Amino acid sequence: MKTLMTDVLVVGGGLAGLRAAIGAKRRGHRVLALSLVPPKRSHSAAAQGGMQASLANVIRGQGDCEDVHFEDTVRGSDWGADQIVARMFVNTAPKAVRELAAWGTPWSRVRRGDHNVVINGEKVTLTERTEAHGLIAQRDFGGTKKWRTCHVSDGTGHAMLFTVSDQVIKHEIEVLERTEALALIHDGERCYGAVVRDLISGEIFACMAKATLIATGGAGRLYRVTTNAVICEGMGHALALETGIAPLGNMEAVQFHPTGIFPAGILVTEGCRGDGGLLRDVDGHRFMPDYEPEKKELASRDVVSRRMEEHIRKGKGIPSRFGEHLWLDITLLGKHHIEHNLREVKEICETFLGIDPARHWIPVRPAQHYTMGGVRTNPTGQSPWLTGLFAAGEAACWDLHGFNRLGGNSVAETVVAGMIVGEFMADFCDDSANTVAQPIKLAEEFVQRESAALNTLLHHPGKENAFRLCTEMQEVMTRCVGIFRSHDDLQEGVSQLQRLLQKSRDIGISGKHSGSNPELVAAYRVRRMLKLAVTIAHGALQRTESRGAHFREDFPQRNDEAWLKRTLAFWPDDRDATLPRLEYEPLDVKRMELPPGWRGYGAKDYINHPDTPARQSEIERVRNRVQTEGGDRFALQEALMPYADHLPESLRGRNERLDEPLENNP
Amino acid sequence: MSRPITLQILRYNPQNAASRPRLQSYTLDKADGMTLFIALNEIREHQDATLQFDFVCRAGICGSCAMMVNGRPRLACRTLVNELPDTVVLAPLPFFELIGDLSVNTGKWMRGMSERLQTWLHAREELPDLRRIEEKMEPEEAEAVYEMDRCIECGCCVAACGTAQMRQDFVGAVGFGKIARFRLDPRDTRTDGDYYELIGDDSGVFGCMSLLACHDVCPKSLPLQTQIAFLRRKMVSQALQPAVAQTAN
Ligand SMILES: Cc1cc2nc3c(=O)[nH]c(=O)nc-3n(C[C@H](O)[C@H](O)[C@H](O)COP(=O)(O)OP(=O)(O)OC[C@H]3O[C@@H](n4cnc5c(N)ncnc54)[C@H](O)[C@@H]3O)c2cc1C
Numbered sequence: 001m002k003t004l005m006t007d008v009l010v011v012g013g014g015l016a017g018l019r020a021a022i023g024a025k026r027r028g029h030r031v032l033a034l035s036l037v038p039p040k041r042s043h044s045a046a047a048q049g050g051m052q053a054s055l056a057n058v059i060r061g062q063g064d065c066e067d068v069h070f071e072d073t074v075r076g077s078d079w080g081a082d083q084i085v086a087r088m089f090v091n092t093a094p095k096a097v098r099e100l101a102a103w104g105t106p107w108s109r110v111r112r113g114d115h116n117v118v119i120n121g122e123k124v125t126l127t128e129r130t131e132a133h134g135l136i137a138q139r140d141f142g143g144t145k146k147w148r149t150c151h152v153s154d155g156t157g158h159a160m161l162f163t164v165s166d167q168v169i170k171h172e173i174e175v176l177e178r179t180e181a182l183a184l185i186h187d188g189e190r191c192y193g194a195v196v197r198d199l200i201s202g203e204i205f206a207c208m209a210k211a212t213l214i215a216t217g218g219a220g221r222l223y224r225v226t227t228n229a230v231i232c233e234g235m236g237h238a239l240a241l242e243t244g245i246a247p248l249g250n251m252e253a254v255q256f257h258p259t260g261i262f263p264a265g266i267l268v269t270e271g272c273r274g275d276g277g278l279l280r281d282v283d284g285h286r287f288m289p290d291y292e293p294e295k296k297e298l299a300s301r302d303v304v305s306r307r308m309e310e311h312i313r314k315g316k317g318i319p320s321r322f323g324e325h326l327w328l329d330i331t332l333l334g335k336h337h338i339e340h341n342l343r344e345v346k347e348i349c350e351t352f353l354g355i356d357p358a359r360h361w362i363p364v365r366p367a368q369h370y371t372m373g374g375v376r377t378n379p380t381g382q383s384p385w386l387t388g389l390f391a392a393g394e395a396a397c398w399d400l401h402g403f404n405r406l407g408g409n410s411v412a413e414t415v416v417a418g419m420i421v422g423e424f425m426a427d428f429c430d431d432s433a434n435t436v437a438q439p440i441k442l443a444e445e446f447v448q449r450e451s452a453a454l455n456t457l458l459h460h461p462g463k464e465n466a467f468r469l470c471t472e473m474q475e476v477m478t479r480c481v482g483i484f485r486s487h488d489d490l491q492e493g494v495s496q497l498q499r500l501l502q503k504s505r506d507i508g509i510s511g512k513h514s515g516s517n518p519e520l521v522a523a524y525r526v527r528r529m530l531k532l533a534v535t536i537a538h539g540a541l542q543r544t545e546s547r548g549a550h551f552r553e554d555f556p557q558r559n560d561e562a563w564l565k566r567t568l569a570f571w572p573d574d575r576d577a578t579l580p581r582l583e584y585e586p587l588d589v590k591r592m593e594l595p596p597g598w599r600g601y602g603a604k605d606y607i608n609h610p611d612t613p614a615r616q617s618e619i620e621r622v623r624n625r626v627q628t629e630g631g632d633r634f635a636l637q638e639a640l641m642p643y644a645d646h647l648p649e650s651l652r653g654r655n656e657r658l659d660e661p662l663e664n665n666p
Numbered sequence: 667m668s669r670p671i672t673l674q675i676l677r678y679n680p681q682n683a684a685s686r687p688r689l690q691s692y693t694l695d696k697a698d699g700m701t702l703f704i705a706l707n708e709i710r711e712h713q714d715a716t717l718q719f720d721f722v723c724r725a726g727i728c729g730s731c732a733m734m735v736n737g738r739p740r741l742a743c744r745t746l747v748n749e750l751p752d753t754v755v756l757a758p759l760p761f762f763e764l765i766g767d768l769s770v771n772t773g774k775w776m777r778g779m780s781e782r783l784q785t786w787l788h789a790r791e792e793l794p795d796l797r798r799i800e801e802k803m804e805p806e807e808a809e810a811v812y813e814m815d816r817c818i819e820c821g822c823c824v825a826a827c828g829t830a831q832m833r834q835d836f837v838g839a840v841g842f843g844k845i846a847r848f849r850l851d852p853r854d855t856r857t858d859g860d861y862y863e864l865i866g867d868d869s870g871v872f873g874c875m876s877l878l879a880c881h882d883v884c885p886k887s888l889p890l891q892t893q894i895a896f897l898r899r900k901m902v903s904q905a906l907q908p909a910v911a912q913t914a915n
Contacts, residue, residue: 037720040773040818041729046725046727094796098800103787104789104851104854106812108812109807137805152808169777170786175777178765200765201681229723264699344727467710513716515681516765518715518716662798
């Protein structure tokens with residue numbers, strides 16, 4: 001049996017995995033990375049709009065800082081986020097953007113003087129400061145108080161991924177391309193790496209490691225209409241789930257992006273609205289201000305997507321052969337702006353719709369976009385259930401995003417988590433307690449088990465077609481577990497998915513070839529996808545409240561009293577299981593820096609947690625005390641919820657801004 | 667109502683000793699907005715589950731799906747079947763290692779090219795203080811770098827290149843584009859002398875026959891023609907300089 005030995009095994013060649021790989025390698029550890037595709041083709045490349053970090057360089061970003069970013073993130077999450085993690089994140093995000101700048105990312109830069117922008121449908125002239133000239137620029141995004149989204153035109157993810165991937169090459173980190181992790185090797189307490197399959201030759205072998213990182217991205221392909229790439233099938237989520245030991249957190253939290261082009265679902269960035277684009281209905285009417293007078297088109301994604309669907313239900317959609325849609329109007333931004341700041345959008349509109357977005361409105365409708373749920377970890381990125389198993393990026397439930405992530409916070413999370421978790425994995429490998437002898441026998445057992453399973457699958461004379469089962473699953477998810485959810489639909493969804501899961505045990509494969517074989521791949525993946533799908537549907541059915549992207553028509557209120565808790569899903573160790581076991585992890589209001597309240601957009605009524613009023617008064621007391629003592633924002637933050645100890649030492653420290661020179665804030 | 671299209675696909679699985687290259691035809695109905703991504707998946711789902719091809723983003727962003735469409739390299743996901751004739755031949759990109767049918771191993775070649783040309787920023791400072799305000803850069807400079815940074819390593823330029831068909835070690839327009847990108851970047855400390863070491867020979871810029879098919883087929887419309895011409899002039903002047911000047915620069 002072929003076995004590769006390494007210190008850190010990184011499953012996933014997107015931004016999160018690669019950044020973590022660099023961190024561990026720089027600390028002197030052996031690192032091996034795996035990816036289904038060449039790493040530069042990972043879906044991180046598709047991120048357009050940008051990355052949030054409170055640099056406060058542009059005039060509309062002035063006054064921005066970690067505190068504002070923190071509040072936006074927690075409100076965006078509808079209080080589902082882990083606030084310690086959110087604090088770690090907002091403090092590291094500026095460092096991450098600056099690191100990428102030092103590595104070569106061509107961030108768009110501030111130009112001094114006047115420039116015209118569109119805000120709330122009107123032309124406005126902004127004047128940028130001379131001292132900011134040449135610093136990294138920010139644009140507006142939904143759900144944020146300040147302009148905070150750093151960008152490279154609208155090809156941000158591409159530019160970031162190429163930068164990081166080139167650093168991986170510089171650091172001589174080996175990436176096994178077209179290699180898929182099939183199962184984690186573990187003994188019930190500790191993870192020792194993964195069984196992997198070479199997608200070209202079909203060879204199955206073991207990669208053994210002290211620390212294993214799941215950085216496999218999202219699971220959008222569980223839905224029919226999604227902005228995600230075809231490889232976003234949640235296979236990393238499945239790795240953890242199938243151990244039966246490491247749970248997934250909050251899988252029912254699925255984000256729908258307001259502006260997928262219709263009907264293909266290809267994304268046009270939130271930057272379109274951030275830069276001043278408007279949503280219009282069948283009458284050409286701009287309808288968002290009717291629903292959301294404060295934030296309008298720039299409320300958080302969950303809210304805008306729901307308002308759009310609501311508006312379509314009222315008969316205000318534009319009918320078409322494929323169903324109804326709404327319009328995104330960016331004509332008012334002008335040709336120059338579109339050609340310079342939204343060029344990917346322009347290309348997408350030209351190629352896939354045959355229209356020029358400087359002259360025509362873009363047909364859009366919400367599409368599945370982001371998987372908030374993932375491998376549940378603690379703030380170091382490690383699974384508390386399976387030692388040596390780490391997760392980062394979209395595949396993780398770290399939990400930065402709670403029930404709704406803000407635009408621009410995801411690519412930011414990937415690099416920030418990569419930086420942080422990379423350090424913690426290196427610490428883990430440094431610790432002599434973790435240099436246990438690698439149990440080769442165990443690895444052999446796992447390799448044999450996976451080989452046998454694939455062999456059975458390949459030769460099983462089954463009746464079902466893997467591709468069609470997948471399409472059916474996607475239909476069920478889109479129909480029953482979408483933007484608006486209710487008991488009956490979800491119940492229907494769960495039963496349908498259970499039925500499909502059972503059917504998936506009877507897949508037949510026409511080409512018996514064990515090497516590069518797309519049908520075989522589809523067959524073993526669809527079984528895993530169905531487990532994830534049913535986990536989402538079941539979690540959504542049980543959660544009888546509405547929070548962030550999870551919206552129950554029969555329970556429209558957020559209910560902190562009953563549901564301020566994270567869903568944990570475990571897959572039972574039983575061949576016939578068709579449902580996960582759910583447990584819940586409460587969030588502690590008494591330790592929150594920002595106790596639950598109104599988000600500033602969306603519904604205003606919610607059921608309070610009994611601890612909230614007490615925590616609020618306590619916060620008031622602390623605030624008054626710190627103020628009388630003459631403490632600054634750092635002192636207040638420290639008094640409310642100290643977090644710095646959670647960060648790796650090398651990443652601690654304040655962030656310099658034009659208005660906050662470091663000399664004064666050592 | 668809808669007209670059928672016939673895709674003649676070059677099929678060959680080099681891993682299977684019994685496999686021989688052959689053209690296989692598949693016919694399906696055209697539809698509005700149908701791209702080759704949709705068409706090929708429909709064939710795989712309903713006609714032939716063994717067909718191999720690569721797609722990732724299906725939005726023209728990741729560069730996975732380059733293939734020869736009637737002899738011309740292009741991104742399949744951005745090719746609308748309505749714009750194609752009723753019979754179309756699809757073949758894998760030449761030059762790259764064939765995985766099977768329409769799937770080729772561009773990733774492996776690109777990594778080799780990157781290692782050889784050191785396509786990463788050679789910065790002044792290895793580990794800058796990340797707490798400090800970033801170094802400034804002119805907005806136009808950043809835009810110019812991004813213009814070249816938009817390359818998606820799809821391989822179309824290499825597949826269309828006359829030199830590459832004759833020299834396996836040719837770095838191709840993609841390689842020149844990378845060098846041009848770092849040359850434009852004020853944060854990179856390398857000199858023309860350094861770049862000359864990397865591309866100043868026949869496997870580099872002097873191997874280019876200026877046929878510039880690369881420029882025409884680039885799906886991202888990178889200004890390859892101007893950049894390659896410029897790079898050549900710079901490298902020629904390097905070649906003409908005495909060796910001392912190169913290192914002392
Ligand atoms: C169209 C689009 C636009 C977006 N725009 C933005 C934006 O503007 N701002 C923002 O913040 N976020 C944006 N996002 C979200 C953001 O891009 C992603 O959440 C983020 O890039 C995910 O990065 P990642 O490293 O976690 O995973 P990915 O980049 O998806 O990488 C996953 C990696 O895992 C590998 N992999 C998967 N399974 C396996 C397996 N079993 N074995 C081996 N390897 C495996 C894959 O090959 C891949 O290399 C956007 C998302 C989409 C879909």
